[in-house]
Amino acid sequence: MALSLKEMVKHEDLLTGGHRACAGCTGANILRQIMLTAGPNTVMGGATGCMEVVTTIYPYTAWKNSFIHSAFENVAATISGAETAYRSLQKHGELPQAAADAERMNFIAFGGDGGTYDIGIQALSGAMERGHRMVYVCYDNGAYMNTGIQRSSATPFGAHTSTAPAGSVKQGKEQDRKDLTEILVAHNIPYVAQTTPFHWKDLATKVEKALSCGGPAFLNILMPCTVGWGFPMERGMQIAKEAVETNFWPLFEVEDGVYKINKKPKERKPIADWMKEQARFRHVFKPGNESMLEHAQQWVDQQWDLLLKRETMTNM
């Protein structure tokens, strides 16, 4: 069970200040929250992306625990290799056997949506299939924010990005976003979950479950990006909260194939409420684009209904 804030505050902050994330970056907060639960006995690997760059600008590192970075596409392979090396060294007596499960080293890989949905998906799929005891965390901000807001397969329909811009010819991204969480569920791994940094208790619980599930686990965490999404820097956590309230980003977990929705909003807030706050959707509210808004709402409703059905189906 996750701890209360009064107990969690006694844990050591393993991501120090002085990293160069933008003011109001919820991604840096996600990593901080993960490390508060994971503890110092953790090997972290980062795919190239905002969070890798800002935390380890040479000669500084914001990590107090071990951290590896190799390349954009292979963080899952890197961490699965580190995990295998750890097991091998234990087997050959080079490292002491962990007396209790809790004393075992944690292996966590993280990547943005670019490094996970697009570029790193084959390394991720391979690592999950091989059954390494590791957690893969995707912080999904819905575009390649580090290189200047290019579209990714996680970018939602209609969003303005530098490679799918809204102008006189086109109106932002024309495709719906890919459902990576479902792809990971299809790997039949012990634990898959979705959460946001606003729901700190949910996040801590899910990190704990992922680390102790005994096999590969995947967490998809929504990361509102003040620069790429275009909202005031103090609003990041509220945007994450509203993403859950509008069903754009449902909080759910899949344990051994069984779905559980952690939060069911009492009344569905329209997705327009959430989109209105973000500059990347500004053109969607212009006259003539009503059908786009309709499509966005339809898509969210359809995904939510599917999720409800999956929950019912797997709990029969």
Added chain:
Amino acid sequence: MSLKRAQELPDAGIITEAGNAVDFKTGDWRTYVPQFHEENCIHCMFCWIYCPDSAIDVDTSGDKPQMKGILLDHCKGCGICATECPPAAKGKAALVMVREEK
């Protein structure tokens, strides 16, 4: 952190001092600064958990954790703490963003 000669550097971009980013002061990025009104604080630790820059000073020595203020060396002035502060919803904000004077 002191500068090293090329021969003294470790191989392949390895950083041997874990957590040395703490020496890098990001406080000078700030335009607005959170002002702490202790009398309104309920010590709920929401500002602490939501801070992206580990810039909330908390005293954990006692039975209940006590919010002490802002670590201005690293605070970038984003204002998330002031937005998420629960007493602010009741009009008695413990953290208020003000423009920082030179």
